[in-house]
Amino acid sequence: MEQVSDFSRLSKLTEGDYEAFLYDCDGTLADNMPLHAESYVEVARGYNFNLDPAIINELAGWPIVQVVEEINIRYQLAMDPQEFRVKKAQVFKERFLEQVMPITYVTEHLKANAGKVRIGVVSGGDRAGVQRTLEVIGVSDFVEVLVCAGETPKGKPFADPFLRAAELLGVDPKKCLVFEDGIPGVKAAEAAGMHWVRIDEFKFG
The missing domain is CATH 3.40.50.1000 (HAD superfamily/HAD-like)
Structure with missing residues (x-):
């Protein structure tokens, strides 16, 4: 209803x-959005970083590259934004997209x-x-x-x-x-x- x-x-x-x-x-x-956040967290884990998924909701609508650039700034990291984008897209496609x-x-x-x-x-x-x-x-x-x-x-x-x-x-x-x-x-x-x-x-x- x-x-x-x-x-x-x-x-x-x-x-x-x-x-x-x-x-x-x-x-x-x-x-x-929870599925996208989970894929961000999984990829970030590969960079030895425990990402708080709340930032993904905060930046909802931003391109992935810009999100990663913002995360790098906030947490003094050096994750490659383009590399992250490719990995994140792959994880989402393989594990979450059809759900x-x-x-x-x-x-x-x-x-x-x-x-x-x-x-x-x-x-x-x-x-x-x-x-x-x-x-x-x-x-x-x-x-x-x-x-x-x-x-x-x-x-x-x-x-x-x-x-x-x-x-x-x-x-x-x-x-x-x-x-x-x-x-x-x-x-x-x-x-x-x-x-x-x-x-x-x-x-x-």
Whole structure:
């Protein structure tokens, strides 16, 4: 019943004169943030570092390379960000990817609005992993544009990924509504001049 109630709340919150809906993937469409955190912890362990998974939630939406750079700064480490990214992607793909479940009220919202507005997904994850995640949770056929880590000069919390998605869709950024679960994504949406919905708290901005 809660999923049905949440779908109704989300639908009511997103009424308006929008031409495109831009969804984050991890933690917004896909219920996979604990799995991503676990893969970060496993790879960090290979560098003899016990990573607190709370930092992964704090930096939700950041590209992996930037997350590792931030961890290096905070803990005076020297982990290779690109090497870490490759290892983390491999661990997630091999151990966790096929277990990912949808956040149903958000995926149903996406499907209900496909054809009414343009649909894009903007993620801080690697393209191959995000594409497969969208397939696993059953929404890949509804997504017109996908913007992922490394495909814009800067990632979230900067505006670049959302502005790129709007450009690819041919939609004015002011006519885009962003769906996010993390603060970096909300900041990126605001920087792009877009309204946003924080799906886990049903906040609108």
